[in-house]
Amino acid sequence: MKARDVAFSALFAALTAVGAQIAIPLGPVPFTLQVLVIFLSALILGARLGFLSQFIYVLMGAIGLPVFARFSGGFVHIYGPTGGYIIAFPIAAFLIGFIAEKREGLVWHLTACLLGLTVIYLLGWLRLGFYMGGDFVKAFKLGVAPFVVFDVIKAFLAVVIGDKVKKAVKI
């Protein structure tokens, strides 16, 4: 890793930790900006650094630092029912970054984000299903269905923000 890699992945890992704490109040379930920042790190940094930043983020959480949503942290959250989503973050970031590097244009970037989101939901859903003793229908109702619409909106938002940021500063 070069100095630049270290600096950028560290800052974006920190940014993800901050994004996970910014909650938009709406009903009982707080909607955090975690996924939005994951999309953005991948879009802005590309596959390699996007992956690295998310890997560091997950690592921080794994060793117990309170970086996950609602200031939680610890290996429990990676092993626990919602662990699938967390494990998927670096993978999704890599995938999004990979596509965004190869293809220009907002439509491609949006497709990349939606694919990344699919990976997050797929792993999250599988883990939740296994945790609930193989009840994948219930896992879908609890862990996927209520959030999909909002996360798709976040993907749109990420593409818009990513585009504006990239125009404003050189990476």
Place this chain on the structure above:
Amino acid sequence: MMYNFYVERDSILHRLDPRVKIIASILGIASMILFNSPTMLFLLFVSISLSLAFLGKITFREQLRVLKPLFPLMIITIAIWPFILEPASFGLFIGFGYALRLASMAMITFGLLITTSQRELILGFIKLKMPYEIGLTLTIALRYIPTLFGLAQKITDAQKSRGLELEKGSFLTRLKNTIPILIPLIISAIKTAHELSIALESRAFGANKRRTFLYTIKMKSRDYFALIVVLFLFGLALYLRYQLNIGYIKLY
């Protein structure tokens, strides 16, 4: 928010080499996954709690404080299992065990963090062959979380004073209203990263493959002894589980 849990105390766990503590934590978490019998998980939980209290001088009150944020997750776990397994009382029993498993895992990571200073922890990971860059990146990220958090708050206040309303409107408007906060935040993060990489570069980061450390750690005889005890306990756990078939309940 606290990002450093380390509490300076004079205890056996505090004095132990970080490498031994890291290995013990990993093996401890692994043995949590090895067993699923609530009785066994309960015994493990109690022994972890007692060893943190007596070897690490972490009071039960402090331990309880760590477990508190985990209560919702534990309650959900206990509540789910009676619906999955027949009869319900057996499901409740299993759910109770799984909740204890979560609690034990939290206690193990917490025990590692409270008895090991950040510097020692990262040094320990590096000595266990984790790439130095990963450790450095982690430290830098940790250092910038409070900074970026404060910055996010400042930007939010600044935009609010310009008339931005975050608590009004539909979800879509609320989400859209985060754009004027996120863009400055990300841009300043990128600028900081630029400056940081120049600072790292100017200190000849990555010039030498082999690194030396100002403070270093050395395994003493008591550390080797502790390592042997840990390995023996894990071996015992494997023996119980795979040779004697103790502590595992077939669920389906």
